[in-house]
Amino acid sequence: MISNRLVLALFLSLCSLTVFAAEPPARARASAKVDLQGRLKEALNNPKLYEPLLKTGGQVAAVCDRCHGVGGNSPTPDVPNLAGQNTVYVLEQARQFADGERHHEFMRRMIKVMTSDEKIGFSLFYGNQKVKPAPATNLALAAKGRVLYTKDCESCHEDHGRGDEHLARVAGQQPVYLTVALKRSRAGSGARVDRDMAKTLSTYADGDIDAVVAYMMSMP
Template identity: 50%
Template structure:
């Protein structure tokens, strides 16, 4: 319970970006393998998820209760596929995805805290937000059904290889797609940069309006 121990003194107050968690030396663990082990053992799963739920109370400062973010630029973690989340935690830890606060935090977490947290969030329901602009969302749906459904699924729920994007926070979606397209962040992905390259600003707005309103 490395993070819980590290947090005991500090996490009651809302964290700030200037307050990263102390990095610790942890024995490397094959996280995808550990996730599979925990998923296939209900008793172990219940224990690890209990730990995850405790850590989630801290993540809630930014990602919201149960992973439904109230900040449009911070992603929901609710309903997200555990394999995808584990991979993102790894990317932050390795600096392939940069966010100063997330990096410090993840380095302080034990393997079972990571597995527990992703399993906890995966079981939470995503709050539905209807589209503010129905005409724009309808244009986005057409684009989605031509391109995005191939990997993220008709319903936007993804699978063990692809992220859930349905109901994701709109500003986070917009920023993420724009970064992939313009190559303006450490998060580089050849598939998503190829997909977004032909997208105009209007295409981005429409797709974001639709995806953020999917259930």
């Protein structure tokens, strides 16, 4: 009679065999189901995997430069910076674009044809870049924005605004992109709207949004 432990061990090894068998080769199409976040975690803990992926990411980023800027500092106020975004967050947004959960036709088509290692690579690459915040030009407006941010936004976005695995970095982000996101949220329209945030913003005049944006874009 085989012991329970052996049965369990056999079961587990069969499971992992299935997992490995299901894992497509590195150049497999992005549509194949790969545990992207799992492989990213693995890379973060294994320099032998991390280094080549980071290198791939740096090469892939040449495709993104045109819109997101060299090193992810966007030259265009309505296109977001990717520099300094959380690696896990970037990868998750890429998945959402590809799956059509986050809507942007160009991003969807582009990400869909990329391999999982390319996606993990650019996420690592951008997470490693430094964002260049825009110095506040209107100091009075940014000061007003700081008061609003501290009162209404800090509870979720924290005093530094640098984001985390589930939340976008807002610090140093492009002003038009931020304004559009806030107005969309205030209107409660479309996807990517946080209910509590929308409630807070419903009390905001356009001038309040301008102020909080002036502050966030200048945050390091």
